[in-house]
Amino acid sequence: GENVEQHPSTLSVQEGDSAVIKCTYSDSASNYFPWYKQELGKGPQLIIDIRSNVGEKKDQRIAVTLNKTAKHFSLHITETQPEDSAVYFCAAMLREYGNKLVFGAGTILRVKS
Amino acid sequence: GAVVSQHPSRVICKSGTSVKIECRSLDFQATTMFWYRQFPKQSLMLMATSNEGSKATYEQGVEKDKFLINHASLTLSTLTVTSAHPEDSSFYICSAPNRDYQYFGPGTRLLVL
Numbered sequence: 181g182e183n184v185e186q187h188p189s190t191l192s193v194q195e196g197d198s199a200v201i202k203c204t205y206s207d208s209a210s211n212y213f214p215w216y217k218q219e220l221g222k223g224p225q226l227i228i229d230i231r232s233n234v235g236e237k238k239d240q241r242i243a244v245t246l247n248k249t250a251k252h253f254s255l256h257i258t259e260t261q262p263e264d265s266a267v268y269f270c271a272a273m274l275r276e277y278g279n280k281l282v283f284g285a286g287t288i289l290r291v292k293s
Numbered sequence: 294g295a296v297v298s299q300h301p302s303r304v305i306c307k308s309g310t311s312v313k314i315e316c317r318s319l320d321f322q323a324t325t326m327f328w329y330r331q332f333p334k335q336s337l338m339l340m341a342t343s344n345e346g347s348k349a350t351y352e353q354g355v356e357k358d359k360f361l362i363n364h365a366s367l368t369l370s371t372l373t374v375t376s377a378h379p380e381d382s383s384f385y386i387c388s389a390p391n392r393d394y395q396y397f398g399p400g401t402r403l404l405v406l
Binding site: 225269285 | 335336350386393402
């Protein structure tokens with residue numbers, strides 16, 4: 181089955197700096213890669229996603245890149261703000277497996293003001 | 294975006310009792326819903342896939358007789374934790390796919406005393 185590894189486990193950045201979180205996946209057939217932000221005591225919120233037919237996607241301060249050959253994808257947050265502080269999870273999905281998401285272990289992002 | 298609700302948001306129960314958690318898709322129909330469990334500072338672990346009108350599919354290691362799932366309508370799935378024990382205390386989250394995305398509920402915090 182699919183296995184997703186996520187690094188780093190914690191990340192501290194100064195307000196205004198960029199943050200990068202990386203994930204690798206094992207099943208080359210996976211075709212959908214979402215990123216979720218989870219605040220304490222709440223459910224995950226989708227912040228950006230990318231499909232296997234695209235190499236990069238951007239939405240304001242957030243971008244995701246995908247390297248299918250190397251089987252890794254990354255989340256980039258620019259101009260970080262204190263409200264970006266949360267736990268971020270990457271995930272991989274293979275539609276043929278019933279749309280199941282396999283999550284990475286998560287990254288605690290702290291933006292220091 | 295689509296909305297998924299959960300009820301209750303938090304519940305405290307005595308050891309040995311059963312607890313039912315509801316997951317509803319508010320503005321779309323979902324023939325499939327997913328149930329996750331999340332322990333503190335850990336990632337989301339898929340427990341089972343709830344299928345409308347048929348039996349749920351459980352992940353390896355999840356006891357189907359302990360975690361009863363019913364998906365009686367296109368907008369409602371329920372998870373019943375039977376004979377709850379303190380080690381069942383966790384954050385339970387459901388999700389439902391809508392078109393190409395998967396939307397998560399706000400989660401239910403279960404504490405078993």
